[in-house]
Amino acid sequence: MMSIWLYARNLIVGLWIVFKRTFTKPVTVQYPEERPYLPPRWRGRIVLTRDPDGEERCVACYLCSAACPVDCIALQAADNPDAHERRYPEFFRINFSRCIYCGMCEEACPTHAIQLIPDFEQSEYARRNLVYEKEDLLISGTGKYHDYNFYRVAGVRTLDKDKGQGANELPPVDVRSLMP
Amino acid sequence: MIDWSHTALTIAVILGSCLTLAGMMIWLERRLLGVWQERYGPNRLGPGGCLQSLADMIKIFTKEDWIPPFADKAVFVITPAIVVITALMSFAVVPVAPDFVVADLNVGVLFFLAMSSLAAYSVIIGGWASNNKFAFLGSLRAIAQLLSYEVFMGLSLMGTVLLAGSFNLSDIVEAQRHQWFVIPQFFGFLCFFMAGLAEAHRTPFDMPEAEAELVAGYHSEYSGMKFGMFFVGEYLSILLLSAMTVILFFGGWHGPWLPPAVWFGLKMFGFIVLIILIRATWPRFRFDQLLTFGWKVVMPLALINLLLTGGVVLWKTGASELSMLP
Numbered sequence A: 001m002m003s004i005w006l007y008a009r010n011l012i013v014g015l016w017i018v019f020k021r022t023f024t025k026p027v028t029v030q031y032p033e034e035r036p037y038l039p040p041r042w043r044g045r046i047v048l049t050r051d052p053d054g055e056e057r058c059v060a061c062y063l064c065s066a067a068c069p070v071d072c073i074a075l076q077a078a079d080n081p082d083a084h085e086r087r088y089p090e091f092f093r094i095n096f097s098r099c100i101y102c103g104m105c106e107e108a109c110p111t112h113a114i115q116l117i118p119d120f121e122q123s124e125y126a127r128r129n130l131v132y133e134k135e136d137l138l139i140s141g142t143g144k145y146h147d148y149n150f151y152r153v154a155g156v157r158t159l160d161k162d163k164g165q166g167a168n169e170l171p172p173v174d175v176r177s178l179m180p
Numbered sequence B: 001m002i003d004w005s006h007t008a009l010t011i012a013v014i015l016g017s018c019l020t021l022a023g024m025m026i027w028l029e030r031r032l033l034g035v036w037q038e039r040y041g042p043n044r045l046g047p048g049g050c051l052q053s054l055a056d057m058i059k060i061f062t063k064e065d066w067i068p069p070f071a072d073k074a075v076f077v078i079t080p081a082i083v084v085i086t087a088l089m090s091f092a093v094v095p096v097a098p099d100f101v102v103a104d105l106n107v108g109v110l111f112f113l114a115m116s117s118l119a120a121y122s123v124i125i126g127g128w129a130s131n132n133k134f135a136f137l138g139s140l141r142a143i144a145q146l147l148s149y150e151v152f153m154g155l156s157l158m159g160t161v162l163l164a165g166s167f168n169l170s171d172i173v174e175a176q177r178h179q180w181f182v183i184p185q186f187f188g189f190l191c192f193f194m195a196g197l198a199e200a201h202r203t204p205f206d207m208p209e210a211e212a213e214l215v216a217g218y219h220s221e222y223s224g225m226k227f228g229m230f231f232v233g234e235y236l237s238i239l240l241l242s243a244m245t246v247i248l249f250f251g252g253w254h255g256p257w258l259p260p261a262v263w264f265g266l267k268m269f270g271f272i273v274l275i276i277l278i279r280a281t282w283p284r285f286r287f288d289q290l291l292t293f294g295w296k297v298v299m300p301l302a303l304i305n306l307l308l309t310g311g312v313v314l315w316k317t318g319a320s321e322l323s324m325l326p
Helices: A002-023 A063-067 A104-108 B004-036 B052-061 B073-093 B108-130 B133-164 B169-174 B186-199 B224-249 B260-281 B287-317 B319-324
Strands: A046-048 A073-080 A086-095 A114-116
Touching: A002 B004, A002 B260, A063 A073, A063 A104, A104 A114, B004 B052, B004 B073, B004 B224, B004 B260, B052 B224, B073 B108, B073 B224, B108 B133, B108 B169, B108 B186, B108 B224, B133 B169, B133 B186, B133 B224, B133 B287, B169 B224, B186 B224, B186 B287, B224 B260
Parallel strands: none
Antiparallel strands: A046 A114, A073 A086
């Protein structure tokens, strides 16, 4: 007998709890009119960025391609005779129909060249349009790291500076005089 | 002498408003379920999305109307019509306002019960004619459900009939001028509402079409407008359940200030919202639970209710008046 009252009470309480939801605001984001807030580190469309001097950051090291779990990144390295034989990608191709937006390429990149940005609106009618070439990927800005220039901190000799003259760099150590 | 033009007008108004309301209820249910689940529901077409049913209708009319080769064709085709026809027939005896009723039958309550029993046939033979195991299981459950609720559905109304002294629905409403029957007949109301939910195949008694278990239950094989008829029929029976609850227990058109038809509509709307709220909240019973519940709890309750009501009526009437009854 007690259990019947318990059932009845629970049913009524349930109705009341659901009815109270009449006065709460829906959690739905009405997408095309209302945009969801995407944090800056949100992993969306992949871009290739440039350093503050406007040069391509990518040094075609293939680390992103190697790190990619679905093998959607393809590139070909080449040396640029105009820029101190600096390595650059001859082509750089990302197949977004295969990309899973995991961000491994971004983590693998030693020069902050490849970055994922908060943009998810990549729908296409034809699947081949999801294959992005280098000119589609390359942006004119620096992405998330505005002041970072790989060759300024890499410790290597470039056209306009010698070893140890970059930012935060110490002069090279003479290993022959470095005694304990 | 029947005023034919008045009757025709009443039929047109009731038929039109029933079908429109059934369409609007589909939208209302989806919106309300949305609101109670903290989302929006259909809100795109028309103000607040109220034209959604129109779009659904266009879609369902233009869909392929497929009859499975293994189905019993004649029965399969005729079944969806039975749902809608029986539901609409019941509205013939629903008194919306004084003198605003298609057929003021002396046996209105019985007519309603008869029609609701006939509607159950559609579910049973629809599932049987589909020749599909899920539809068949749905029909089986419908029969089990029918066996459990039909008995106490009739019994729960007899208390009301006793108090009003008539089977005529207009008389029953008129008898509630000073006191709604929900007060003396509270258990009758509970029993009837429960049976009505089972009759309309609504949660928590929607076993015949349990989506989670039986695909779509008895109408698994139906597509296009035939499915649409089942759908509309279900909403018509919800409308009918609300209308009958209002008429039998909540004073029908009686109410202060506002015109009678408006009061009737408002009360009906309240019950429709309650039924949708129940759908949004309560889980589904197993059908053996419904059988047990129907026969062991509600049926005795309805009988005791009838017994007590009869006793009270007898005590109030007095033996002297009783002897004068025919």
